[in-house]
Amino acid sequence: MDTFAALMGGFAAALQPEILLYGFLGCLLGTMVGVLPGIGPALTIALLLPLTYKVPAAAMFVMFAGVYYGAMYGGSTTSILINTPGESATVVTALEGYKMAKKGRAGPALATAAIGSFVAGTLATLALTFVAPWVVEMALRFGPADYFALMVLSLVAVSAVLGSSVLRGLIALSLGLLAGMVGIDLQTGQPRFTFGQAELLDGVEFTAVAVGLFAVGEALYLAWQGRAGKGEVLKVQGRVWLTREDWKRSWWPWVRGAGFGFPIGAMPAGGAELPTLLSYYTEKKLSRHKEEFGHGAIEGVAGPEAANNASAAGVLMPLLTLGIPTSATAAVILSAFESYGLQPGPTLFTSQSGLVWTLIASLYIGNVILLLLNLPLVGLWVKLLSIPVPLLYAGIIVISTIGVYGASNSLFDVALLYVFGVIGYAMRRFDFPVAPLVVGLILGPMMEQSMRQALTISQGQWSTFVTRPISATLLLIAALLLVLPPLWKLWSARRQR
Amino acid sequence: MTAPLRGRAGPVCMGLALVVLVAVGAWQVEVIPDPPAFAAVGPAVMPRALVIVLGILAVLYLIFSLLGRSGDAVDDPHESPLPGRHARVAWMVGGLAALLALTPMLGIGLAGVVSFVCIARAFDSRRWARDLIVALLFSFAIWYLFDRQLGVQLGPFVPFLT
Numbered sequence: 001m002d003t004f005a006a007l008m009g010g011f012a013a014a015l016q017p018e019i020l021l022y023g024f025l026g027c028l029l030g031t032m033v034g035v036l037p038g039i040g041p042a043l044t045i046a047l048l049l050p051l052t053y054k055v056p057a058a059a060m061f062v063m064f065a066g067v068y069y070g071a072m073y074g075g076s077t078t079s080i081l082i083n084t085p086g087e088s089a090t091v092v093t094a095l096e097g098y099k100m101a102k103k104g105r106a107g108p109a110l111a112t113a114a115i116g117s118f119v120a121g122t123l124a125t126l127a128l129t130f131v132a133p134w135v136v137e138m139a140l141r142f143g144p145a146d147y148f149a150l151m152v153l154s155l156v157a158v159s160a161v162l163g164s165s166v167l168r169g170l171i172a173l174s175l176g177l178l179a180g181m182v183g184i185d186l187q188t189g190q191p192r193f194t195f196g197q198a199e200l201l202d203g204v205e206f207t208a209v210a211v212g213l214f215a216v217g218e219a220l221y222l223a224w225q226g227r228a229g230k231g232e233v234l235k236v237q238g239r240v241w242l243t244r245e246d247w248k249r250s251w252w253p254w255v256r257g258a259g260f261g262f263p264i265g266a267m268p269a270g271g272a273e274l275p276t277l278l279s280y281y282t283e284k285k286l287s288r289h290k291e292e293f294g295h296g297a298i299e300g301v302a303g304p305e306a307a308n309n310a311s312a313a314g315v316l317m318p319l320l321t322l323g324i325p326t327s328a329t330a331a332v333i334l335s336a337f338e339s340y341g342l343q344p345g346p347t348l349f350t351s352q353s354g355l356v357w358t359l360i361a362s363l364y365i366g367n368v369i370l371l372l373l374n375l376p377l378v379g380l381w382v383k384l385l386s387i388p389v390p391l392l393y394a395g396i397i398v399i400s401t402i403g404v405y406g407a408s409n410s411l412f413d414v415a416l417l418y419v420f421g422v423i424g425y426a427m428r429r430f431d432f433p434v435a436p437l438v439v440g441l442i443l444g445p446m447m448e449q450s451m452r453q454a455l456t457i458s459q460g461q462w463s464t465f466v467t468r469p470i471s472a473t474l475l476l477i478a479a480l481l482l483v484l485p486p487l488w489k490l491w492s493a494r495r496q497r
Numbered sequence: 498m499t500a501p502l503r504g505r506a507g508p509v510c511m512g513l514a515l516v517v518l519v520a521v522g523a524w525q526v527e528v529i530p531d532p533p534a535f536a537a538v539g540p541a542v543m544p545r546a547l548v549i550v551l552g553i554l555a556v557l558y559l560i561f562s563l564l565g566r567s568g569d570a571v572d573d574p575h576e577s578p579l580p581g582r583h584a585r586v587a588w589m590v591g592g593l594a595a596l597l598a599l600t601p602m603l604g605i606g607l608a609g610v611v612s613f614v615c616i617a618r619a620f621d622s623r624r625w626a627r628d629l630i631v632a633l634l635f636s637f638a639i640w641y642l643f644d645r646q647l648g649v650q651l652g653p654f655v656p657f658l659t
Contacts, residue, residue: 050649164568167557171515174551178522181547185540188532192544193525216593223589223619225570226579390622391631394592394613398632401596401612402639405605406649411597418593430511431568448543455538 003133010357014365019059023362026063027369030070034077035381037084037228038218038396041071042329042438045336046210047403052339058355060340062362064333065316066370069121069363072272072309073370076113077381080106080301081234089272089308092280096293096300098234103296107240112250112298113305114374115242120258120306121367124313127262129360132349135321139346144453145464149474151447154324156478157267159436166486168432175423176440177447179204186445187452199412206335208404208417209441210328213434215400216417217424219393224425229389233382240378250302253283257306264307265314271327271435272311279303313363320344320356323446328438335442508567512559519555522548581621588619606654609636 013019033039045064052060075090080097093113100109142150155177159169182193183203194200222228242250260275260282283299284290293300318324323345325331337344342352349356374381404417427434458464466472526548532539561567570576592615599608613632614625622628643649 050643051647054648167554167561171551171554171558174547174554175518178544178547178551181544188540190530190532190540192529192540193522195525219616220586220589221570223585223616224578224582225576226582226585226621228620388622390617390620390628391635393620394616394628394632395635397592397616398596398609398613398636399639402605402609402636402643402651405600406643406651409650409652411600414597414600418597421593426511426514429570430508431570451543452538460538 003130006353006357007129007361010361013058013354013358014062014361019062022059022063023066023366024369026066027070027366027373030067031074031373031381032384034071034074035384037078038393040214041068042332043211043214045332046207047400049207049336049339050403050407052336057340058358061359064336065359065362066366068312068329069366070370072312073114073117073374076305080109081382082385089276092276092304093301096297099296101234104237105296106234106236107238108242108246108298109301110378111240111242111375112246112302114371116250116254116302116306117309118367118371119254120261120310121313122364123258124262124310125363128313128317132317132321136346136349139322144450145468146470148447148450148454149465149471150324151443153474153478154326155440155443156481158326158439160482164431169436172432173436173440176437177444180441180444199410205408205413205416207407208413209420210332210438211400211404212417212420213424215396216421217428219397220421220425221428233385236378236382240375246298249298253299253303254306256282257303258310261307261310262314265311266317272308275307275311276304279307321346325439325442328435331439331442505562505565507569507571508562512562515555516559519548519552585619588615592616604652604654604656606636606640
């Protein structure tokens with residue numbers, strides 16, 4: 001009942017005209033960046049970070065949530081119409097969606113993606129509403145050692161489980177953690193990795209790193225490659241709606257997709273790729289129209305799109321309840337919390353209860369706004385795909401640079417932006433995952449703080465991390481995540497010989 | 498089977514860059530001042546541990562690269578660059594450098610116009626006039642939105658007129 005009352009309070013705040021307007025703007029912007037290739041929610045939110053000085057926290061986070069959800073909705077459009085997934089989470093959508101569009105069924109493909117996103121987004125937000133307070137209660141029992149272990153687990157999971165190589169994932173993570181160490185050490189006041197530069201005493205500017213990796217790095221890579229914009233945009237023929245048969249075939253995949261998306265998205269290594277893949281293969285197995293898979297089966301769009309959106313709500317759960325970001329976008333949102341002097345985690349639900357419940361309520365409202373924005377305005381979103389690629393990427397770089405420059409009025413940060421752009425290019429070219437670097441950068445200082453607090457409490461006894469049951473269990477899981485996949489690979493290779 | 502030598506060059510360079518980064522990191526760890534007496538764990542503990550871990554990982558990556566077992570987009574038929582990559586990258590880097598160099602003189606807005614045109618060229622645009630007009634309009638719109646509407650201080654759009 002407490003949860004319900006708090007949620008109603010959240011709705012009352014989220015429905016205030018100013019907050020609603022920010023939510024609407026976020027959804028609009030999110031859908032736009034989801035549709036446009038090369039820009040994702042992490043980059044957009046990072047670019048909006050300078051506004052945290054001007055806009056009240058509740059309005060800003062409602063806007064960020066709109067961008068995050070909107071990008072998930074919008075991402076399906078590029079997958080379906082140009083076979084170019086904006087993000088790895090929509091790769092599966094392209095498999096069947098593009099085939100449907102080629103057969104002249106782009107309308108139903110877009111409709112099942114949008115309605116499925118709405119259904120799954122709402123189901124997942126319901127789960128977030130009622131599971132989050134329970135997680136908070138559990139997390140309040142965590143001490144610094146347990147938090148340290150939880151962060152180690154999250155970092156290992158993000159680096160070792162996602163991506164194609166444990167080695168490259170761990171290198172990206174170590175780079176992020178090292179970048180997080182730059183600046184004055186808060187406990188002792190000693191400068192670290194500053195090279196005598198006053199600009200680095202406050203640490204590496206997070207916006208410069210995130211925008212550099214996502215925007216400048218991507219643009220450099222695409223310019224080097226020279227293949228951007230060579231795809232053909234398919235036309236949306238007929239109505240963007242579902243026939244009775246399409247409804248019948250989409251309904252259960254939506255619900256099952258939500259069932260995969262939320263819990264997996266909420267796990268430290270969950271992300272959105274795994275649930276979309278699981279959903280796709282489950283629908284392929286359960287479908288009565290197996291022969292259509294690979295040639296444009298609607299279940300293959302409905303399920304993964306639902307899973308993708310549900311995972312977005314799942315990702316918000318560890319962020320809000322534990323203060324642990326499990327994706328690059330969540331890491332950027334965490335940085336926004338820090339800009340407001342807020343620390344996500346269990347205490348946020350008591351110290352900033354109004355803000356948290358406004359944010360959760362706005363997710364419900366955002367889902368409705370996005371459904372209304374997506375279906376009737378699909379023609380407009382398709383037009384965005386006709387923006388010439390040279391103008392699009394030139395615009396992305398200029399807006400990124402102005403955004404970073406505006407945050408600090410420092411050309412040093414602009415230079416840093418470009419340095420991280422070059423790093424982003426190299427990572428993309430040599431297949432290093434970017435998310436571990438971004439998550440490591442934001443989580444590194446927090447992890448170090450927890451470690452030092454734990455060691456201060458235990459009077460320097462390192463055994464504190466393995467003698468506490470929660471921390472020992474979490475560290476054991478982290479170790480297994482690191483060791484088991486390579487062992488499994490080795491074992492499988494030997495069996496095949 | 499090992500990759501052809503051309504395919505190895507990129508990952509090996511990447512591995513060497515990582516090793517150099519580790520060396521710089523190790524040097525910076527050594528110059529972190531000694532911890533004050535009250536600190537249970539000094540400020541160099543975590544950085545030192547990270548540099549050691551990164552060092553091991555970087556060496557492993559370098560070994561894999563030398564053995565031809567590290568990936569490079571150059572070798573992927575769907576990702577490999579089309580002819581003219583050096584010119585495109587040069588335009589791109591030129592655009593970024595122009596923005597950095599010209600901002601103190603022209604302001605971020607006008608420097609953004611020059612950069613916009615160069616970056617558009619990096620994406621094979623040959624329509625200079627269109628790019629210039631779009632760049633001016635876009636740069637001004639963004640400057641106006643950030644500076645005038647959102648209150649983010651960017652300085653004047655045309656500094657030498659104010």
